[in-house]
Amino acid sequence: MSYADVNGISLYYEEHGSGRPLILLHGGLAAAGMYAPILPMLAKDRRVIAVDLQAHGHTADVDRPLRFETLGDDVAALIRHLGLAQADLMGYSFGGATALRTAIQHPHLVRRLAVVSMPYRRDGWYPESLAGMDQMGSQLAEPLKQSPLYEMYASVAPRVQDWPVLLDKTGDLLRRDFDWSADIAKITAQAMLVYADADAVRPAHIVDFYALLGGGLRDATWDGSARSVARLAILPSHTHYDIFGSPDLPSAVIPFFGAASLEPPAPYGQ
Numbered sequence: 364m365s366y367a368d369v370n371g372i373s374l375y376y377e378e379h380g381s382g383r384p385l386i387l388l389h390g391g392l393a394a395a396g397m398y399a400p401i402l403p404m405l406a407k408d409r410r411v412i413a414v415d416l417q418a419h420g421h422t423a424d425v426d427r428p429l430r431f432e433t434l435g436d437d438v439a440a441l442i443r444h445l446g447l448a449q450a451d452l453m454g455y456s457f458g459g460a461t462a463l464r465t466a467i468q469h470p471h472l473v474r475r476l477a478v479v480s481m482p483y484r485r486d487g488w489y490p491e492s493l494a495g496m497d498q499m500g501s502q503l504a505e506p507l508k509q510s511p512l513y514e515m516y517a518s519v520a521p522r523v524q525d526w527p528v529l530l531d532k533t534g535d536l537l538r539r540d541f542d543w544s545a546d547i548a549k550i551t552a553q554a555m556l557v558y559a560d561a562d563a564v565r566p567a568h569i570v571d572f573y574a575l576l577g578g579g580l581r582d583a584t585w586d587g588s589a590r591s592v593a594r595l596a597i598l599p600s601h602t603h604y605d606i607f608g609s610p611d612l613p614s615a616v617i618p619f620f621g622a623a624s625l626e627p628p629a630p631y632g633q
Contacts, residue, residue, distance in 0.1 A: 369440035375421035380406030388458030394420025404613040435464030453477040473552040487568035499534030501527035555594035559601035
């Protein structure tokens with residue numbers, strides 16, 4: 364368990380296992396501990412670096428708004444702090460947006476990227492999901508104290524009294540419009556998208572996101588030679604709210620992160 368002083372923030376991270384580095388980024392209002400059920404699978408053959416982003420978990424808030432662009436810069440600074448030439452990234456929802464911005468803003472630092480349950484444009488969420496985001500704020504501080512999210516926050520936060528501030532900053536972030544479609548081309552990392560089959564992200568948007576990464580644009584042909592290096596996984600019998608802790612998630616991403624190459628396979632018989 365360590366802290367990295369980067370960009371004016373003391374960023375908490377913890378390391379598990381050894382091998383090629385994989386940085387894990389948690390969902391909104393949560394912390395690195397949300398990955399506890401699947402961490403042993405991910406860290407079996409990897410050096411997993413689980414991060415608590417600004418105002419989340421062990422990482423204290425600072426006097427700046429929550430913005431995915433800023434959080435992406437924090438992750439890039441952590442990669443440099445650790446002396447890594449590159450790292451793989453996996454982020455879920457809020458963490459998925461942070462991972463995506465890291466890969467867009469600092470492409471040379473990201474080898475492979477897994478985005479879990481996050482759209483590239485705000486209207487990729489279902490309308491009812493957006494309506495919930497629009498209501499996020501400190502007025503929910505007391506009701507949410509009955510939730511597992513608060514239980515996790517209160518157990519590790521350096522200033523538990525900042526809970527309402529986190530809700531206000533998160534609400535301000537979630538109500539901001541965004542469209543990163545023009546930025547996707549800046550990503551040089553090989554990328555994988557992972558969603559639940561009953562996700563909060565619309566299926567049509569998932570297909571569009573995959574196409575922006577070069578996936579699903581044509582038949583891969585019988586030998587796979589026309590297949591994109593981008594990957595897409597839809598995990599059955601899951602939702603946006605349980606996918607992050609399911610063993611189906613590491614089962615999907617471990618081959619992607621571990622493969623020596625994502626180039627199309629050689630034709631049969633060669």
